[in-house]
Structures are given as structure tokens and as C-alpha cells.
Amino acid sequence: MRLYLPGVVKMRFCWALLCSSLRNLRHFPAVMRDPGHLHMPTMTPRLVLLLAACLVACTCVSGQKVSVTEVSVDSAVEDIKWGGADHSVVLLKTIKGRLYRSTDSGKQWYDITNSLVLSETEPGAPATAITVDSMLINPVDKNIVLVVGTKHSHFISNDAGRTWRRLKQRVPIHSWQFHPTQPHWALLSAWSDQCHTASEPAKTAAGGAVTDKACNHMLYVTKDLGVYFHLVSSYVNVDFAVTEDFGRSHRVLIHHTNKFLISNGYTFVTKSEDEAKQTVALMVSTDGGKTFEKAKLPFELSEKSYTVLDTSEGAVMLHVNHGDEGRSGSGDVYISDHKGLRYSLSLPSNVRTTTGETEFDRVLSLEGVYLANFKDDPEAEGALFTAAVEKKTEDKAAEHQEEEVSQTAVY
Known part of the structure; x- marks a missing residue:
């Protein structure tokens, strides 16, 4: 290359x-x-x-x-x-x-x-370099860099990659989140070893007894950039909760959630809506998580997943995967009001990958300018436009009916 x-x-x-x-x-x-x-x-x-x-x-x-x-x-x-x-x-x-x-x-x-080498496992055995899976820059201190290995070895640097130190926590990292204000604090989540050996025969303890350890999602906290980790919870469920004492107590804000994102004053949480249809709803908060409201799209379509594209312009650019098999590999881009609750169609058939990455980008040096790639599908675009018009007509009719009822009540 x-x-x-x-x-x-x-x-x-x-x-x-x-x-x-x-x-x-x-x-x-x-x-x-x-x-x-x-x-x-x-x-x-x-x-x-x-x-x-x-x-x-x-x-x-x-x-x-x-x-x-x-x-x-x-x-x-x-x-x-x-x-x-x-x-x-x-x-x-x-x-x-x-x-x-x-x-x-x-x-x-x-x-x-080759600076990211594993310790010698046996005397005389050569040290081997890891295969880098991903890297993450600390948002508070740009000199702090985390490198995630493909297996159990991960490294962190305090000097922008000049020198590296291996993390003591030797688990496959599921997610790593730096603290927004404390540069040396971070949360690490990982699946227990039983999750990675589910397809293998159950391991037995001494004496031949089968162990009863289940596949759990573990959550750890570090306050010294991975020198020491403390277990916060041995079982992380799917509720959106807040804790102020590192897991000793917590308060559930939304039940049956999947993922969340905090960006530019917006808090987004995806919530399971219909288990049979495998659809989700997007909950939005603009007051730091005190209250949540469901995002409203202009017409009824299945919502399989979301990708928040941008929140920096006083509105939310949202890519929605509707799960339409006829338009696989694409989704629709919507733009919201200032609260991030009501959305209108901005770009249909925006190209997306199976992992949720979209071909949509904001030009940082030009305010309000975006670049995007979309599939040229006139039939799908026309269907979306027709559905949007019908939905808008229905909404206006409902609003008009409400006004008539209100006027009747007044007189």
C-alpha cells in the first residue's frame, strides 16, 4: 500500500x-x-x-x-x-x-x-508482536492511547505511542470507555471465559464435577490507566441505569435497552419494542437523562437499528436501518428538530454496512456541509416519498380533527 x-x-x-x-x-x-x-x-x-x-x-x-x-x-x-x-x-x-x-x-x-510485544511464555522463546484490532485516543489527554489486541493482550501509552505498557487485565475487550473528565479513569467491559467456550464441552473442576459458571458480561473500572482493575458488576443486564458509586447502587432509567450514546447534550438509548419483529425504538433525552421521549419518524416503518451521524449542528442526523430486504445495504437518513424528537426524511438509500457503518461524513471545516453516498433506487425513493406524503396527510387530518373538537368544547 x-x-x-x-x-x-x-x-x-x-x-x-x-x-x-x-x-x-x-x-x-x-x-x-x-x-x-x-x-x-x-x-x-x-x-x-x-x-x-x-x-x-x-x-x-x-x-x-x-x-x-x-x-x-x-x-x-x-x-x-x-x-x-x-x-x-x-x-x-x-x-x-x-x-x-x-x-x-x-x-x-x-x-x-514490534514495540507491542508479548512477554516470553517459556525460557528461550522469542517475544512475539500482537495483531492490532483497534486503537482509541483519550478525549481528555491526547497523549493517552489504547491499543486493543485481537486476543488477550492490550497496550496503553502515556506519550502518544512513543512507549507502551501492557494492561494487566488479560481478557478480550468488548468495549472500553474513557472518563469524559478524568484522563486516568476508564470502564472496561468483557465477556467471561465461558462465553468464548460455549461451543466446546463444559470444563470440569477438580474431581470431575462440572462447573456452573455461566456466560456473563463483566464490567471493570480502573483509575490508573489499567494498572489495577476493580470489578463493578459480574453480570451486566440490559437496563439503562445510572450509578454514582461505581456499582454499589444504581437507578434504572429505561428497561430492556440495547445501546446508548451521549453526544453534544443529547442522550440516545435504543429500547426493544417488539421482540417478535425484532424492532427497536429510539429514546432521546436533552436534560442529562432526567426525562426521555421516543423519537418520532415521519412514517411507520420497522426500525432495526440506528446510527447517529452527527449532533453538532443543533439537530440530529440519524441513519435508520429499516430492515427492508429489497434495499439491503442501505438505510435512510433523517434530520431532527432541535430536541432530536421529530424527524423528516433527508436522504433515502444511504449506503451502510452490516456492522452499522454508513457512507456519510461531515466536513469539519465547513459548517453544515456533509458528504454522503446513496444507492440510486428510484422505486424505493418514490415509495418512501409516497409514504411520507400519506403520513403527513394523516397527521394534518388528525390535527385538524383535534382543533375542531377543541373549538366545539370551547363554544
Whole structure:
């Protein structure tokens, strides 16, 4: 895999423009992620064209010649994250699980995968590097980086990837959540070992007795970046709850939930609605979780899953997977009111993956500008438009009837 990146450019504006393009426009189509996080299944030729366009723009502005440096990595680029105090450190992950690092905003790259080595299991056995599954930047301190391995080995860095320390918790990480204000605090969730051996014969304890340990979802907390972990709960159920004493007590806010997201003052929680049809409802709160209301779409369709695309413009951009087999691989994008409750159709047939990633991206440097990819399906679009009109007509008729009843009651 080859990347073409510029060399020394005299005017800082040129390099800032190029870095902004890498972070904001990324590739097209793109996958929506949090700001500063670049997720790319493949590095397409369009990115190379984008870099070339930026270089041409820089040359026109500065009147100076620029040099292009070719950088080769082992395979296609899957993820890029910007870290460090001044965002000059860039970490790059390839689809083969190799990790690369740059300290000059992407001009020069170094393969640092061999820095993430496992301890020798037997005397004389060589240390082996891990395969990187994912990486996460601390939102409070950009120098803190977590690298999740594909199995039981994970590493954390306090200096933006210059040195690494292996976590003592040797479990496959299901999810990791940094604290929003405390840089050294984090929550870790993991499935117990029995969950990973469910298809194998039950393990027996000493004496041949079958163990009764069940498959549980474990929740841990660390206050020292993984030096020590404390068990919060040995069984995490599917209720949305809040705790202020690390699990000793908790208050359930919504029962039978699935996932949640907190973003720009909005709290989103998905709740099981119809178990037989496997549909869910989206609950929204704008007062910190004190009250929740169900999101209302413009017409009745099954709602299988959601992807919150953006909340930074005073409204919610929401991708909904309706589970329509005739339009597999796509969903519909809706835009909400300021409370995130009432939605109208913005873009039908937006391309999505089976894991919920969508080809929809916000341009960080241009307020209110988005890039998206959609399937050209006139029949599906027409059906959606017709359903939307019918639903809107029904709503207006219902409102008119309510007004008549109200006027009758007054007179």
C-alpha cells in the first residue's frame, strides 16, 4: 500500500490545508466517526487525487514548489487517529493489524508494531508482536492511547505511542470507555471465559464435577490507566441505569435497552419494542437523562437499528436501518428538530454496512456541509416519498380533527 504525502512546504497554510483535508474529507465515500478519527476500509485512488488537489492548491497560493514523498505500508489503511498535545502525532492501522506512527503530521512513518510485544511464555522463546484490532485516543489527554489486541493482550501509552505498557487485565475487550473528565479513569467491559467456550464441552473442576459458571458480561473500572482493575458488576443486564458509586447502587432509567450514546447534550438509548419483529425504538433525552421521549419518524416503518451521524449542528442526523430486504445495504437518513424528537426524511438509500457503518461524513471545516453516498433506487425513493406524503396527510387530518373538537368544547 502506498501513500503520497508532501515534503517540506514553506507556508504553514499549505500543510494545514492538507492535514485538514485528510481529517475532514478523508476518502469518498466515507464512514462517519468522531472528530479526529479517520476510519477507512481501503485507501482509494480518490484520496491520492485529493492529496494532489491540495498540493496544487498550495502551490498556487504559495508560488513555491512542493515535493511528494511515497510511503509504503504492508496493506490497505483501515484506521487513522490524530494524537499528541498539538495533534502532530498520527497513528495508522492497516487491515493486517500493523501499527504505524508519525510524529510530523504524516510526513514520515515508522512501523511500531514490534514495540507491542508479548512477554516470553517459556525460557528461550522469542517475544512475539500482537495483531492490532483497534486503537482509541483519550478525549481528555491526547497523549493517552489504547491499543486493543485481537486476543488477550492490550497496550496503553502515556506519550502518544512513543512507549507502551501492557494492561494487566488479560481478557478480550468488548468495549472500553474513557472518563469524559478524568484522563486516568476508564470502564472496561468483557465477556467471561465461558462465553468464548460455549461451543466446546463444559470444563470440569477438580474431581470431575462440572462447573456452573455461566456466560456473563463483566464490567471493570480502573483509575490508573489499567494498572489495577476493580470489578463493578459480574453480570451486566440490559437496563439503562445510572450509578454514582461505581456499582454499589444504581437507578434504572429505561428497561430492556440495547445501546446508548451521549453526544453534544443529547442522550440516545435504543429500547426493544417488539421482540417478535425484532424492532427497536429510539429514546432521546436533552436534560442529562432526567426525562426521555421516543423519537418520532415521519412514517411507520420497522426500525432495526440506528446510527447517529452527527449532533453538532443543533439537530440530529440519524441513519435508520429499516430492515427492508429489497434495499439491503442501505438505510435512510433523517434530520431532527432541535430536541432530536421529530424527524423528516433527508436522504433515502444511504449506503451502510452490516456492522452499522454508513457512507456519510461531515466536513469539519465547513459548517453544515456533509458528504454522503446513496444507492440510486428510484422505486424505493418514490415509495418512501409516497409514504411520507400519506403520513403527513394523516397527521394534518388528525390535527385538524383535534382543533375542531377543541373549538366545539370551547363554544
